[in-house]
Every structure is written in C-alpha cells, then in structure tokens.
Amino acid sequence: MKLSMGKVMKTAMIAGGLATLPTVANAATAMLAATDYVGISFWTISMAMMAAAIFFLMEAGRLPGKWKTAMTIGALVQIVAAVHYFYMRDVWVSTGETPTVYRYVDWLITVPLQMVEFYFILAAVAVVSAGMFWRLMIGSLVMLVAGYLGEAGLVNAWLGFVVGMAGWAYILYEIFAGEAGKVSAESAPEAVQKSFSTMRMIVTVGWAIYPLGYFLGYLNGAADAVTLNVIYNVADVVNKIAFVGVIWAAANAEAAKA
Numbered sequence: 001m002k003l004s005m006g007k008v009m010k011t012a013m014i015a016g017g018l019a020t021l022p023t024v025a026n027a028a029t030a031m032l033a034a035t036d037y038v039g040i041s042f043w044t045i046s047m048a049m050m051a052a053a054i055f056f057l058m059e060a061g062r063l064p065g066k067w068k069t070a071m072t073i074g075a076l077v078q079i080v081a082a083v084h085y086f087y088m089r090d091v092w093v094s095t096g097e098t099p100t101v102y103r104y105v106d107w108l109i110t111v112p113l114q115m116v117e118f119y120f121i122l123a124a125v126a127v128v129s130a131g132m133f134w135r136l137m138i139g140s141l142v143m144l145v146a147g148y149l150g151e152a153g154l155v156n157a158w159l160g161f162v163v164g165m166a167g168w169a170y171i172l173y174e175i176f177a178g179e180a181g182k183v184s185a186e187s188a189p190e191a192v193q194k195s196f197s198t199m200r201m202i203v204t205v206g207w208a209i210y211p212l213g214y215f216l217g218y219l220n221g222a223a224d225a226v227t228l229n230v231i232y233n234v235a236d237v238v239n240k241i242a243f244v245g246v247i248w249a250a251a252n253a254e255a256a257k258a
C-alpha cells in the first residue's frame with residue numbers, strides 16, 4: 001500500500017483527536033502550556049504509571065504463582081492512578097484548580113490496594129491471618145474517608161484531620177509493631193524483609209506528604225495550589241510506582257533463588 005502525505009496527516013489527526021476525546025472539557029483551554037509544570041507533571045507521571053502497569057503485568061505472568069497476586073494488584077494501582085491523572089490534568093489545565101475529588105477517589109481505590117500488598121507479600125512467604133488483611137484495609141479507609149469529609153466541609157476540618165491521622169497511626173502500628181511487622185521480622189526471607197522495611201519507610205515518610213498538604217494547603221492555607229499539586233505528583237512517583245517496584249524486587253530475588 002502506498003502512503004500519501006495526506007493519508008498520513010489524516011490518520012495522525014484522527015489519532016490525535018481520539019487521544020484527547022475522553023478528557024477534553026474545553027478544547028480552547030485544554031492544551032498543555034510549556035510553562036504549566038503542574039500540567040506537565042500530571043502528563044509525564046500518568047505515562048510513567050501506564051508503562052509501570054504494563055511492566056508489572058508482564059512480570060506477573062513470568063514470576064512464580066505465589067507472587068502473581070501482589071504483582072497484579074501493583075499493576076492495578078498504576079492503571080487506576082493513571083486514569084485519575086488523565087482527568088486531573090484536564091481539570092487543572094482547564095480550570096487551574098486543584099482536582100480534590102479525583103484525588104480522593106484515586107486514593108480511596110489505590111491506598112487500600114497498596115496496604116493489602118503488605119498482606120500479600122507476607123502471605124507469599126509465611127502463614128498470616130485474614131485479620132491482618134482487614135485491619136490494613138479498614139485503617140486506610142478510616143484515614144481517607146475522614147480526610148475527605150474534612151476537606152469537603154462535611155465535618156469539621158480539624159476533626160477530619162485528627163481522625164485521619166488516627167487511621168494512619170493505626171496502619172503504622174500494624175506494620176511496625178502489629179502482626180504484619182512481627183511476621184516480617186520472624187518468618188520472612190531476607191529479600192522480603194528488606195522490601196517490607198522499604199515499603200514501611202515509604203508509608204511513614206513518603207505518605208507524610210499528604211497530611212502535610214492537608215495541613216498547609218487546607219487548614220492553614222500556607223501552600224498554594226501549584227506547590228501542593230507538584231509535591232503530591234512527585235510524591236506519587238515514589239509512593240505508587242517505586243512502592244510496587246520494591247515488591248517486584250523482592251519477588252524477583254525470591255524467584256531467582258528458587
């Protein structure tokens with residue numbers, strides 16, 4: 001088949017149109033400006049998440065059976081976050097406002113999935129109770145629902161913050177001193193223990209960005225929308241992509257040993 005320049009242009013235009021179809025709210029304003037660093041960070045990181053999702057899924061196919069669940073859930077986290085990033089970029093580019101609702105819906109889906117990863121990597125190498133799964137799940141839901149109710153003005157902003165902090169503290173207790181922390185220290189092989197403690201550091205230090213954002217951006221208003229969104233976005237690279245990358249490292253090390 002001979003390709004004429006016209007045909008190529010037409011195909012490119014259709015492809016370009018299709019690529020923007022689901023997210024454009026206002027075609028006149030929904031373009032990425034060269035100096036819009038928040039918009040650019042949404043764009044770049046959504047692509048990194050899509051690439052990471054494909055990598056984790058392919059690796060789920062290659063790795064031994066007991067690691068498949070952890071890798072598949074890790075890929076789901078990336079896909080769910082990437083789709084939210086597409087929409088958040090659009091809200092940002094067309095309104096210049098922080099896409100709070102999308103941000104929280106994203107967290108509501110991805111954070112519990114990430115928390116139960118602690119359960120799944122331990123379940124791959126040791127005997128763990130179903131109670132651990134539920135404690136991690138419930139702790140993260142309490143943290144996020146309280147934060148959302150506070151930020152949406154449905155409950156007192158400080159009350160939402162304090163209850164949210166309590167949910168986070170409960171999660172930290174479980175992974176440091178509760179059953180999860182104990183199983184890791186007592187029965188997990190070295191590679192899994194190493195990953196477990198890196199993931200735990202991410203949940204302690206990396207995740208501290210979000211309550212800090214709630215405090216500085218919402219409770220006392222010191223941080224503007226640009227700073228807040230750039231910091232959240234860069235933090236997500238560590239807290240979502242690297243978090244699952246660390247799980248992959250443990251799975252890969254264990255698979256090489258077997």
Ligand SMILES: *C/C=C(C)/C=C/C=C(C)/C=C/C1=C(C)CCCC1(C)C
Binds near residue numbers: 111148160165
């Ligand atoms: C990928 C997204 C992640 C890992 C989001 C994590 C979000 C949090 C750890 C949010 C925590 C909050 C509190 C600890 C207090 C209340 C307000 C929140 C919801 C921002």
